[in-house]
Amino acid sequence: MIRRMRMFLLIAVMMGGMTALAQTHLRIAWYNDGNEGQVMQDLLNKFEAQNPDITVTLDTVSYAQGIQQSLPLQLASGQGPDLARVTDLGGLEKYYLDLTPYLKDPSYWETNFGPFLDWMRPAGSKAIPGYMTQLTVTGPFVNKTLFDQAGIPLPQGDTTWEQWADVSRKVAKATGTPFAMAMDRSGHRFAGPAVSMGAKFFDAQGKPKIDDPGFRKMAQLLVQWNKDGTMDPSIWIGTSGQYAAGNQDFINGQIVFYMSGSWQISQFASKIGNAFDWVAVPNPCGPAACTGMPGGAALVALKETKHPEAVAKLMEFLTQPDNLAEFYARTLFIPGSLSLAKQGIDFQTDNQFAKAALQTFSSQVPKLAPLAYKLQAYKYNTTYFNAIRDRLTQVMVGELTMDQAVQRIQQDIDEQLKAAGSSN
Amino acid sequence: MRAESDPGGARRALSVARRAPGRAVQGLFNVLMNALDFVMAPIQRAIGVKRMPWVFLLPNLAIFGIFVLFPMLLNFYYAFTGGTNLFPQNRPFVGTSNFQRIFNCGNFLQPSTCQEDTFWRAVHNAFIFVPAQLIALVLFALITAMVLNRTFRFRGFFRSVFFYPVLLSPVVVALIWKWILQREGLLNAFIQMLGGHKVLFLLNAHWAMFWVVFTTTWATMGFYTLILLAGLQSIPAELYEAGAIDGAGAWQSFRYVTLPLLMPTLLVVLVLALIRAVQLFDEVFAFTGGGPGTATTFIVQYIYNTAFATQIRRFGLAAAASVLLGVVLLMLTLVQLWAGRRSDAT
Numbered sequence: 156m157i158r159r160m161r162m163f164l165l166i167a168v169m170m171g172g173m174t175a176l177a178q179t180h181l182r183i184a185w186y187n188d189g190n191e192g193q194v195m196q197d198l199l200n201k202f203e204a205q206n207p208d209i210t211v212t213l214d215t216v217s218y219a220q221g222i223q224q225s226l227p228l229q230l231a232s233g234q235g236p237d238l239a240r241v242t243d244l245g246g247l248e249k250y251y252l253d254l255t256p257y258l259k260d261p262s263y264w265e266t267n268f269g270p271f272l273d274w275m276r277p278a279g280s281k282a283i284p285g286y287m288t289q290l291t292v293t294g295p296f297v298n299k300t301l302f303d304q305a306g307i308p309l310p311q312g313d314t315t316w317e318q319w320a321d322v323s324r325k326v327a328k329a330t331g332t333p334f335a336m337a338m339d340r341s342g343h344r345f346a347g348p349a350v351s352m353g354a355k356f357f358d359a360q361g362k363p364k365i366d367d368p369g370f371r372k373m374a375q376l377l378v379q380w381n382k383d384g385t386m387d388p389s390i391w392i393g394t395s396g397q398y399a400a401g402n403q404d405f406i407n408g409q410i411v412f413y414m415s416g417s418w419q420i421s422q423f424a425s426k427i428g429n430a431f432d433w434v435a436v437p438n439p440c441g442p443a444a445c446t447g448m449p450g451g452a453a454l455v456a457l458k459e460t461k462h463p464e465a466v467a468k469l470m471e472f473l474t475q476p477d478n479l480a481e482f483y484a485r486t487l488f489i490p491g492s493l494s495l496a497k498q499g500i501d502f503q504t505d506n507q508f509a510k511a512a513l514q515t516f517s518s519q520v521p522k523l524a525p526l527a528y529k530l531q532a533y534k535y536n537t538t539y540f541n542a543i544r545d546r547l548t549q550v551m552v553g554e555l556t557m558d559q560a561v562q563r564i565q566q567d568i569d570e571q572l573k574a575a576g577s578s579n
Numbered sequence: 580m581r582a583e584s585d586p587g588g589a590r591r592a593l594s595v596a597r598r599a600p601g602r603a604v605q606g607l608f609n610v611l612m613n614a615l616d617f618v619m620a621p622i623q624r625a626i627g628v629k630r631m632p633w634v635f636l637l638p639n640l641a642i643f644g645i646f647v648l649f650p651m652l653l654n655f656y657y658a659f660t661g662g663t664n665l666f667p668q669n670r671p672f673v674g675t676s677n678f679q680r681i682f683n684c685g686n687f688l689q690p691s692t693c694q695e696d697t698f699w700r701a702v703h704n705a706f707i708f709v710p711a712q713l714i715a716l717v718l719f720a721l722i723t724a725m726v727l728n729r730t731f732r733f734r735g736f737f738r739s740v741f742f743y744p745v746l747l748s749p750v751v752v753a754l755i756w757k758w759i760l761q762r763e764g765l766l767n768a769f770i771q772m773l774g775g776h777k778v779l780f781l782l783n784a785h786w787a788m789f790w791v792v793f794t795t796t797w798a799t800m801g802f803y804t805l806i807l808l809a810g811l812q813s814i815p816a817e818l819y820e821a822g823a824i825d826g827a828g829a830w831q832s833f834r835y836v837t838l839p840l841l842m843p844t845l846l847v848v849l850v851l852a853l854i855r856a857v858q859l860f861d862e863v864f865a866f867t868g869g870g871p872g873t874a875t876t877f878i879v880q881y882i883y884n885t886a887f888a889t890q891i892r893r894f895g896l897a898a899a900a901s902v903l904l905g906v907v908l909l910m911l912t913l914v915q916l917w918a919g920r921r922s923d924a925t
Contacts, residue, residue: 224887231665231892246890333762389762392782395870396884537890552784552872554700559691571891575663 179465181211183454184226184239186218189421191288191486198482202472209465218242219397230457237460238469240288242452244274245534251275251284252456257467258283264474267492274532275453285455286474287491288482292516292523293347293416293447294438295319296423298332300431301411305329309436316348316376316439320385323412330411334387336380337401338414340394342540345547347448348414349373350524351441356539357529363539363572365565369443374547374557381551391544392551398544405433416447417516421487424509435512438519446524449531451491489516535572542567651905657898663891670895677899698900700873701881707788708877709856715796716803716852717845723800724807725837738808742801752798753865757781760790784874787867791875795862799855803848810844811837843921850915854908878904 185192192215199211214236216222222241229235230250241247255261264272264283271290276282302309305326310318323335338344346356353369380386387410390401405413406426420435427433438447454473456466472478476495483490484503490496502513530536542564549555555563623631653667658677660670685692690699727738744752759765760780767777780786818836827835838845860879863869869876869884876884878900886897 227890227892228665228887243890388779388782392871393868395868395873395876396880396888397868535890541889548870549872552870552874554872554874555691563696571889571893574661574893575891 179209179462181209181238181460181462181465181469182236183211183213184222184229184236185213185215186222186240187215188218188418189486190425191421191482191488194482194485198473198478201478202469205472206468209468211469223398230459233459235457235459237462237466238285238454238456240452240454242450243537244451244453245532246537247455248276248284248534250458251282252458252460252463252466253282253284254456254463254467254470255281255283257463258471267474267494269493271451271453271491275455285453285470287451287453289418289486289488290449290451290491290520291417291489292449292519293344293414294516294519295436296405296413296415296419296512297434297436298405298408298411298413298431299434301326301330301332301408303432309434313437313440313445316351316373316441319412319439320376320380324385326411332411333409334404334411335385336412336414337387337390337404337410338377339401339416340391340397340399340544340548342543343448343450343536344414344416345373345377345543346530346540347438347446347527348377348441350446350448350526350530351438351444353441353443356526363535363565363568365539365543365568366561369441371557371561373441374543374550374560377547378550378557388551391548395548396545416450417489417513418452420509420512420516423512424487424504424506427508433508433512435515437515438522444524445522446527447519448527449520449523451489453491487513489513489520535568535575538568538571542571654898654901654905657894658902660895660898662895663893665894673895677895678903680896681899681903695896697873697876697884698878698881701876701878704788704873704875705857705877708792708859708875709853711788711792712795712856713849713852715792716800717849719796720800720803720807720848721845723804724811725833727804727808728811738805741804744798745801747798749798749862750865752794753862756790756794757866781867782871784871787871787875791863791867794866795856795859798862799852803852806848807841807844810841814840843918846918846921847915850911850918854911854915857904857907857911 183195185195192213196213199213203210216225222239223243226235226239226241227243227247230247235250254264258264261283264286265281268283268286271287272283275284297309299309307322307326307329310322320336326332327335346354349370350356352373353367354373355364355367355369358364377386377391381388381391387401387404390399390404393399400415401410401413402415402419402422404410405415405419406423408431417435423433438445454470456463456470460466473482474492476492479490479492480495480500482488483492483495483500487502487504487509490500502510504510530539533539546555546560546564546567549563550557550560619631619634622634626634656667657670659672659674660667661673661676662670664670681695681698683694684699687693687699690696690703693699723741727734727741747755757764761767762777762779766780771777778786780790814837818840819832822832822836858879859877860883863875863877864880864883867875869880882897882900882904885900886892886894
């Protein structure tokens with residue numbers, strides 16, 4: 156009897172071990188702007204139910220420290236996850252897995268995600284590393300209730316940055332709001348307004364070039380607004396060396412005009428609720444354009460994975476039209492799939508402000524300047540953005556003059572590109 | 580009833596019961612020692628008694644070698660390499676160019692004239708922070724230790740209170756003070772309650788530096804107070820009594836008895852605090868992030884930013900800055916050893 160029991164136990168342990176060996180486990184490095192982690196988890200649960208041999212863990216980390224700082228180091232050391240949600244689309248391209256050999260229908264990916272795949276792969280390459288979990292457009296949000304309380308109408312039509320600053324200051328003064336404006340502490344957020352002012356960012360040979368009147372004009376305005384109290388200084392001046400968002404201050408009604416982007420919609424819909432009326436407004440204008448920046452986040456497969464087939468299977472599941480539609484509808488993200496964008500998404504929100512904001516940002520897409528797309532597709536754009544962010548902050552606190560800052564930004568970009576072995 | 584009829588038996592039973600846990604521990608200890616002997620005896624036979632200390636040192640030496648010595652040597656090698664690859668075998672040798680870059684400066688007193696201006700801003704900040712924090716720390720720790728050395732009610736409680744911040748994680752300390760000092764923080768609420776205006780404490784370079792000195796002093800003072808308290812308690816009371824008989828006042832007692840006898844301890848405290856101040860990173864990173872601008876960026880944060888917080892990571896440059904910091908710390912450690920020996924000698 157005892158012998159039989161021992162045999163039974165041994166077989167059970169061996170079978171358990173074999174099941175564990177047969178199980179494929181995937182990890183995704185993920186960050187959240189709003190509710191997308193929950194929506195993704197629901198889809199992963201569905202995937203696991205359909206594929207009992209694969210389990211997936213969603214590792215949610217902070218955007219600034221987790222995705223921007225730690226993930227590239229993990230990838231460089233060959234210890235990264237199987238998949239990751241990233242925004243430095245071109246900068247990390249050497250770590251991406253080309254899914255093409257593992258996909259049942261690569262043409263589906265080219266048809267639906269083609270233009271955005273170019274952001275993730277070297278020029279001329281046909282690799283398929285992933286798909287956009289969201290397309291983003293930078294642009295401003297306005298606390299409309301404050302305008303109503305001040306009795307000042309919202310500007311209509313093409314409105315310049317200076318005009319928005321003037322009117323926001325008036326509203327802030329009339330309503331006792333601490334700050335008229337805020338902008339996320341990000342070179343990417345600054346880039347759209349700079350292009351509107353006429354910044355070129357590249358010379359005739361396509362090499363990085365910062366110093367031009369358009370760039371200086373927007374840089375000067377940003378510095379001035381941070382110095383004179385028009386903008387909330389805690390965002391740019393109060394942070395150093397990393398990204399900072401002004402969303403909490405906007406949610407708390409501390410800001411009239413907030414320059415951020417479409418990814419904030421879901422969060423505003425859930426956190427602001429009925430506290431006040433908020434609207435997204437078209438990008439303010441400069442002499443050259445009225446543009447924001449395109450951008451977005453992509454879920455990419457990573458080269459170091461030991462389970463490329465399982466990763467491809469998961470990617471195919473997530474990009475099925477129904478699943479993609481569910482993801483975009485519930486997260487209130489602008490779809491990164493051309494067919495779904497054409498077909499339209501039935502966004503799952505009763506919040507009228509969120510619906511109107513989605514409409515506003517969608518209408519901005521055709522108005523984005525070609526230079527904004529070029530800058531977004533540039534592999535080392537993050538080097539631009541970080542140098543601009545940190546050096547302009549030094550001007551705000553008086554450590555550098557504008558001339559010195561412009562010179563330093565150019566130097567930072569050139570030296571870092573040289574270190575990376577890139578000629579442009 | 581039984582106890583009354585056999586009181587001696589009950590006492591014996593109680594005594595056996597009391598000794599039972601002790602015997603269990605002793606038994607366990609014996610089993611462990613026998614097991615250890617089972618492993619060690621053959622080793623000792625093989626290598627001899629004289630070489631046995633190496634066997635006991637080996638685990639610690641291995642940990643030290645893997646986690647301290649090897650990274651140090653690797654860092655030294657990185658300092659002479661360039662490019663952005665992580666693995667040393669993929670990094671080109673560039674000689675001393677990383678060091679040359681750091682020292683390429685028009686005027687060391689004006690960081691904006693230096694090629695690596697942020698490094699020199701960090702050095703300048705350290706030259707302000709380190710003396711300020713050292714003076715504040717030693718002064719307040721000494722005063723607190725002297726107060727706590729006196730006999731008064733709840734002395735034990737107050738000794739714990741002053742030591743309590745030392746137990747907190749630096750990040751927790753930073754967050755607590757950030758909440759107090761931010762625009763909508765506790766201190767501004769208090770200022771407004773008194774009719775004042777909000778002060779943007781962490782957005783002004785001078786205020787930010789002041790608060791960094793204040794919070795780091797607050798957080799570490801307890802540790803140094805404890806060391807100084809031990810030093811004060813080792814001064815014989817007879818010396819004060821003799822001084823009092825000779826007519827010495829409080830100041831004279833302090834000047835001619837306390838200070839000379841406490842000097843070796845004070846020197847150790849000074850050097851320990853100096854090393855810690857030069858290495859400062861985590862608290863400030865969580866507290867001000869190095870801002871506003873670069874007003875509270877120190878050398879370790881410069882190293883971190885250069886190696887990890889940019890899109891194109893310059894590990895070689897960061898490693899070169901680490902080597903320079905290492906040289907400074909080495910010199911300070913030698914001073915500490917000298918101070919320690921002097922303290923032991925007295």
